[in-house]
Amino acid sequence: MNVQLGGSSSNMEPIADKKKAIFISTMELVRDKGFHGTPMSMVAKHAGVAAGTIYHYFESKEQLITELFDYAQQQVIAVVEQETCAAIPFKDCFFNLWGGLYTFYQNNQNLLRFFEQFVNSPYSSTRPPFEEDKFYTLLFAFFERGIREGELKEVSPKILATLTHSSILTIAKMTASGRLHFDKKELQQIQQLLWDGIALGR
Amino acid sequence: MNVQLGGSSSNMEPIADKKKAIFISTMELVRDKGFHGTPMSMVAKHAGVAAGTIYHYFESKEQLITELFDYAQQQVIAVVEQETCAAIPFKDCFFNLWGGLYTFYQNNQNLLRFFEQFVNSPYSSTRPPFEEDKFYTLLFAFFERGIREGELKEVSPKILATLTHSSILTIAKMTASGRLHFDKKELQQIQQLLWDGIALGR
DNA sequence: GCCAACCGAATGAACGTTCAATTGGGAGGG
DNA sequence: CCCTCCCAATTGAACGTTCATTCGGTTGGC
Numbered sequence: 001m002n003v004q005l006g007g008s009s010s011n012m013e014p015i016a017d018k019k020k021a022i023f024i025s026t027m028e029l030v031r032d033k034g035f036h037g038t039p040m041s042m043v044a045k046h047a048g049v050a051a052g053t054i055y056h057y058f059e060s061k062e063q064l065i066t067e068l069f070d071y072a073q074q075q076v077i078a079v080v081e082q083e084t085c086a087a088i089p090f091k092d093c094f095f096n097l098w099g100g101l102y103t104f105y106q107n108n109q110n111l112l113r114f115f116e117q118f119v120n121s122p123y124s125s126t127r128p129p130f131e132e133d134k135f136y137t138l139l140f141a142f143f144e145r146g147i148r149e150g151e152l153k154e155v156s157p158k159i160l161a162t163l164t165h166s167s168i169l170t171i172a173k174m175t176a177s178g179r180l181h182f183d184k185k186e187l188q189q190i191q192q193l194l195w196d197g198i199a200l201g202r
Numbered sequence: 203m204n205v206q207l208g209g210s211s212s213n214m215e216p217i218a219d220k221k222k223a224i225f226i227s228t229m230e231l232v233r234d235k236g237f238h239g240t241p242m243s244m245v246a247k248h249a250g251v252a253a254g255t256i257y258h259y260f261e262s263k264e265q266l267i268t269e270l271f272d273y274a275q276q277q278v279i280a281v282v283e284q285e286t287c288a289a290i291p292f293k294d295c296f297f298n299l300w301g302g303l304y305t306f307y308q309n310n311q312n313l314l315r316f317f318e319q320f321v322n323s324p325y326s327s328t329r330p331p332f333e334e335d336k337f338y339t340l341l342f343a344f345f346e347r348g349i350r351e352g353e354l355k356e357v358s359p360k361i362l363a364t365l366t367h368s369s370i371l372t373i374a375k376m377t378a379s380g381r382l383h384f385d386k387k388e389l390q391q392i393q394q395l396l397w398d399g400i401a402l403g404r
Numbered sequence: 405g406c407c408a409a410c411c412g413a414a415t416g417a418a419c420g421t422t423c424a425a426t427t428g429g430g431a432g433g434g
Numbered sequence: 435c436c437c438t439c440c441c442a443a444t445t446g447a448a449c450g451t452t453c454a455t456t457c458g459g460t461t462g463g464c
Binding site: 032033034035036037113116117120121122123129130153155156158159162163165166167169170171174179180182186189190193194195196197198201 | 234235236237238239315318319322323324325331332355357358360361364365367368369371372373376381382384388391392395396397398399400403
Binding site: 405406407408409410411412413414415416417418419420421422423424425426427428429430431432433434 | 435445
């Protein structure tokens, strides 16, 4: 019990194969069929596991979903931590962050879809408040740096962070759903528009 | 049967009281409890109607949800049509549209929440494709006007429309969920940032 | 008296969860 | 090296509940 996931940073314990399989199956099934559309029995079959086994690792379906969300969020946080490097000029860093997050969401559409379903569902109302949300704390700090270095307009970081992340998420969702497509040039234009909006013109 | 809703534009038939009550109850319950959390029996009780009555108006729960989405979307479309007035200078029109849509979502948080749950659920995959989506068609046309009049950068209207709407939705959702608050001055700053990004500097 | 609107108990399927039973690997004594 | 005991891991049939949907019957306006 209490096993760690993947080759996690601080802990190289062997992986909980079954637990990870349950996570992945849940994410894929939720992507296609939604929360109500994925019974535990189906998660079990898809993960190659008996129904009862899931309850060895998770107290309930709700707990499984909640833990999966935390797992997903940590992956996103890792991307932000990797791209917001203080050694690189802020402007480059901004474009890296936008591109890095976008690429991550593109390569993990299961996760993106699960994420969006979760935050718009009643599950998310049981989440910790905003101030303790590491993802937004990181983003806020990044944009504060931009203001401090005189690269950005003097606007609340929460505005800058929210606008930036919403643009990434929306474009990624549009592409993932197949409703709209954006080619490389258009993606660069989007980043540039955003930058033109938030940067101090000089 | 086949009754119209509200004091609808082209049709002034008497309202289907029960049908409207079912719509409103569904929206409120889905906001609080999500799709799976709102059984038909609860919708019935909340609407002051017998369970069987719902099936007099709707074939199934899925159909109820789908029709409710169409109903909701028409209300949003009405706001866009009202604010995108060709007689007003484009820039003013842009700020009107942003503010109008934002205010609408603020005043109709049930609808906003329902909307977001719907588009991220498997229900929405059965929706008509993008080109037939009146909402986006209207938005695209509006931004095309801006380009034609030399007010906006020469970028695909789909980019401008997507960025603008995503900013409105995200800010409204943040406020509605209570996770972040934006005061009047901040809302103006957001609109201005967006405009600075997409407008042709002169 | 006719028909649409409406009711709500009944139905049957689906689902989350439980639990008695089984497996398998490792610790320890001989 | 082998046997034994133990317990965590695992199984899947069974349980009880919940829910969408049905349907036979009632109402009320025309």
